[in-house]
Amino acid sequence: MTDVLVCIKRVVDSTGEVVLTDDGQAVDGRYAGFTTSNHEECAVELAVQVAGATGGQASVLTLGDADAVEQLRSALAVGCTAATHVEADPARFGPADVAREIAAVVRDHEAAGHPHDLVLLGNDAADSGDFQVGIRLAYELGWPVVNGVATVRVEDAPDGQSVVASGDGPEGHETYRVPLPAVVTVLEGGVEPRYPTVPGRMKAKKVAIEQRTPTAEPIGPKRVRLLLPPPAPSNVQVLGKGADAAPAVVDLLEQLGVLAR
Amino acid sequence: MILVLVETDASGAVEVSREALTFARDLSSAGGGVPVDAVVVGPVPPGLREQLEAYAVRTVHKADGEGFAAFSGAAWAAAVQAAREAAGSVVVTAAGTPRGNEVLAHVAARLGVAMAANVLSFGGLSPFVVTRQVVGGAALEEMRLDERPAVFTVAGHAVEASPAPSPGPADVVECRPMLSEADLVARVVSTDEPEPDLSGSLKSARVVVGAGRGAGSADGFADLLELTDLLGASLGVSRVVTSLGWRPHHEQVGQTGSRISPDLYIPCGISGAIQHWAGCATAKNILAINTDPDAPMVTKATHAVIGDLHEVVPAINAEIRRRRGA
Numbered sequence: 001m002t003d004v005l006v007c008i009k010r011v012v013d014s015t016g017e018v019v020l021t022d023d024g025q026a027v028d029g030r031y032a033g034f035t036t037s038n039h040e041e042c043a044v045e046l047a048v049q050v051a052g053a054t055g056g057q058a059s060v061l062t063l064g065d066a067d068a069v070e071q072l073r074s075a076l077a078v079g080c081t082a083a084t085h086v087e088a089d090p091a092r093f094g095p096a097d098v099a100r101e102i103a104a105v106v107r108d109h110e111a112a113g114h115p116h117d118l119v120l121l122g123n124d125a126a127d128s129g130d131f132q133v134g135i136r137l138a139y140e141l142g143w144p145v146v147n148g149v150a151t152v153r154v155e156d157a158p159d160g161q162s163v164v165a166s167g168d169g170p171e172g173h174e175t176y177r178v179p180l181p182a183v184v185t186v187l188e189g190g191v192e193p194r195y196p197t198v199p200g201r202m203k204a205k206k207v208a209i210e211q212r213t214p215t216a217e218p219i220g221p222k223r224v225r226l227l228l229p230p231p232a233p234s235n236v237q238v239l240g241k242g243a244d245a246a247p248a249v250v251d252l253l254e255q256l257g258v259l260a261r
Numbered sequence: 262m263i264l265v266l267v268e269t270d271a272s273g274a275v276e277v278s279r280e281a282l283t284f285a286r287d288l289s290s291a292g293g294g295v296p297v298d299a300v301v302v303g304p305v306p307p308g309l310r311e312q313l314e315a316y317a318v319r320t321v322h323k324a325d326g327e328g329f330a331a332f333s334g335a336a337w338a339a340a341v342q343a344a345r346e347a348a349g350s351v352v353v354t355a356a357g358t359p360r361g362n363e364v365l366a367h368v369a370a371r372l373g374v375a376m377a378a379n380v381l382s383f384g385g386l387s388p389f390v391v392t393r394q395v396v397g398g399a400a401l402e403e404m405r406l407d408e409r410p411a412v413f414t415v416a417g418h419a420v421e422a423s424p425a426p427s428p429g430p431a432d433v434v435e436c437r438p439m440l441s442e443a444d445l446v447a448r449v450v451s452t453d454e455p456e457p458d459l460s461g462s463l464k465s466a467r468v469v470v471g472a473g474r475g476a477g478s479a480d481g482f483a484d485l486l487e488l489t490d491l492l493g494a495s496l497g498v499s500r501v502v503t504s505l506g507w508r509p510h511h512e513q514v515g516q517t518g519s520r521i522s523p524d525l526y527i528p529c530g531i532s533g534a535i536q537h538w539a540g541c542a543t544a545k546n547i548l549a550i551n552t553d554p555d556a557p558m559v560t561k562a563t564h565a566v567i568g569d570l571h572e573v574v575p576a577i578n579a580e581i582r583r584r585r586g587a
C-alpha cells in the first residue's frame with residue numbers, strides 16, 4: 001500500500017498568445033484560460049497507477065489562488081481521492097517557498113496519522129520553469145529525489161518498499177531504484193493521462209478539500225519583471241491563395257534548388 | 262571566480278557546456294576578468310584539458326572515482342560544492358540541460374541560495390540581474406541573484422560557443438568531495454542502450470514537409486506524403502498530430518521533438534506555437550501553407566500560401582509532376 005502525494009500548479013494555458021499582467025509580474029490568464037502542465041498530468045496519472053497497483057491512495061496538492069480548486073477537482077476526477085489546497089497568490093511564492101509549504105503539508109499529514117510514502121511533482125512548472133521545487137522539497141524532508149523520469153512504479157522488497165523510476169539520460173534509458181519515502185519529478189511521455197469519466201467528475205465534486213494557509217511569509221521568486229520577447233517583424237511573401245498558387249510555389253522550389261529529382 | 266560544471270561525452274566537452282563556458286567568460290570580462298574554473302565529474306575524455314585551455318579555463322577540478330561511477334544528482338552536487346570551495350567561486354553555472362538544471366538545483370538547495378534556470382543574458386552586475394526563459398520560451402523573466410554564490414544555468418544557444426582570444430594553460434586538480442550515504446541513495450542502477458534514433462533523416466533533411474492539425478485525420482496525409490516523396494524530403498509533424506496518434510512520435514518537430522534546420526521547411530496546417538517554433542526556428546526558408554493568414558507560422562515564414570492544404574498540396578504535386586513531364 002503506497003500513499004502518493006502529487007503536486008500540481010495551476011498555470012495559464014500558453015499554447016496561444018501569451019499576455020502579461022499590467023504589473024509585469026505574471027502571465028495574464030483572463031483570455032487564455034488555465035491548465036496544468038503535461039508533466040504534472042503525467043505525474044497525476046502515475047500517482048493514480050501506483051496507488052491502484054499497491055492498494056494505496058493518491059492525494060493531490062496545490063498552492064494557488066482560490067480558483068486553483070478547479071485543477072484539484074480535475075485530478076480528483078481521474079482517481080485522486082483527497083486534495084489539499086494551500087491558498088496563496090502563487091506569483092508571490094518562489095520555488096524555495098513552495099517547497100517549504102509542500103514539506104509542511106507532508107509533515108502535518110504524517111503527524112495526523114496519514115504519512116505519504118512518495119511525493120510526485122512535475123520536472124518543471126509550465127510558467128515559471130524553475131526546475132527545482134522537487135529537489136528543494138527533498139532536502140526539506142531529508143528524502144532522496146529522482147529527477148526527470150517518465151515511468152514510476154513501486155516494488156515490495158524484503159526491507160520495505162522502493163520506487164523504480166526510469167527515463168532518458170544522456171547515455172541511454174536510465175533506471176533508479178530508491179527506498180521510500182522519496183520524491184520523484186516526472187517528465188511527460190511515459191504514460192498517457194486518462195480522461196475523466198462522468199461518474200469520476202461527480203465523485204470529484206463531493207470530495208472535501210483540505211484548506212490551508214501558508215505557514216510562513218514567502219521570500220518570493222526574486223522576479224524583477226516579466227517581459228515578452230520582441231516581436232519579430234513579418235517579412236512573409238505571400239505566393240497566392242489556394243490551388244492557384246501552385247505554379248508560384250514550384251517556381252520557388254526551383255529557385256531554392258530543392259526540386260532535383 | 263566563476264565555476265562552470267562541464268558535461269562531457271567521448272569527444273570532450275559537449276557543445277552546450279562550451280556555450281556555458283563562453284557565457285562565463287563574457288561575465289568574467291564584465292566583472293574585471295575574474296578566472297573561470299571548470300568542474301568535470303566522472304572520467305575525463307582525452308583532449309578535454311586542451312579543449313578547456315582553448316576556452317581559457319584556469320583550473321579543471323576533476324571528480325572521478327567510485328562515487329561517480331553511476332549518476333547521482335546529489336553526488337555531482339557534492340563535487341560542484343567541493344570545487345566551489347577550492348576555487349572560492351561567487352558564481353556557479355552549467356548548461357541548461359536536464360543534468361545541468363538538476364545538479365545546480367541540488368547545489369542551490371544545499372547552499373540555501375536561489376537558482377535561475379535557462380538564463381539568456383545578464384544585465385547589471387550589482388545587483389546581479391539575469392534574463393531567463395520562462396513559459397517555454399514565450400516570455401522572459403528578469404531575476405535578481407543577490408546571494409553568493411549566484412547559481413544559474415545557461416539556456417541552450419543563448420550564446421555561440423567560441424574559444425577565447427587568448428587561451429592559457431590550465432591546471433588539473435583532483436576534487437575529492439566527502440560523499441555521504443544519502444548522496445548515493447538516488448543513483449542510476451542501470452542504463453540501457455538508447456533506442457535507435459529513428460528521427461535521423463528528419464534532423465539532417467534538406468527539405469522537410471510539415472503537417473499539423475490541419476491535416477484533419479490520420480487519413481489526411483496522402484497528399485503530404487506524396488509531396489514529401491516528390492521532393493525527397495522528410496515528414497515532420499506537430500505534437501497535436503502525434504498526440505492524436507495520426508503519426509509516430511519520432512516524426513515530431515519542436516521543443517519535445519526533433520530540432521530541424523533544413524534549407525526549406527513546408528509547414529502545412531501548423532499554427533506555429535512557440536513549442537513547435539523551437540524546433541524549426543533555424544530553417545533557412547519556411548513556406549507556410551495555412552488557411553489563416555494571421556497564424557504565427559505564416560507571419561514568421563519567409564513565404565506562404567493561404568488556403569486549404571487539401572487543395573494546395575495536390576495542386577503543387579500536380580504542378581511538379583507536370584514540369585517533370587510525368
Ligand SMILES: Cc1cc2nc3c(=O)[nH]c(=O)nc-3n(C[C@H](O)[C@H](O)[C@H](O)COP(=O)(O)OP(=O)(O)OC[C@H]3O[C@@H](n4cnc5c(N)ncnc54)[C@H](O)[C@@H]3O)c2cc1C
Binds near residue numbers: 533570
Ligand atoms: C510543454 C509543451 C511542449 C510542447 N512541445 C511541442 C513540440 O515539441 N512540438 C509541437 O508541435 N508542439 C508542442 N507543443 C504543443 C504546442 O503548444 C501546440 O499545441 C501544437 O504545436 C499545435 O499543433 P498544430 O499547429 O498542429 O495545431 P493547431 O495549433 O490547432 O493549429 C492548426 C493550424 O492549422 C490551420 N488549418 C486548419 N485546417 C487547415 C487546412 N485544411 N488547411 C490549412 N491549414 C489549416 C489552422 O489555421 C491552424 O493554424 C508543446 C506544448 C507544451 C505545453
Ligand SMILES: Nc1ncnc2c1ncn2[C@@H]1O[C@H](COP(=O)(O)O)[C@@H](O)[C@H]1O
Binds near residue numbers: 039064120130133
Ligand atoms: N504552486 C505550486 N503548487 C503545487 N505544486 C507546485 C507549485 N509550483 C511548482 N509545483 C510543482 O513543482 C514542479 C516544478 O516546479 P518549478 O521548480 O517551479 O519548475 C511543478 O511541475 C509542480 O509539480
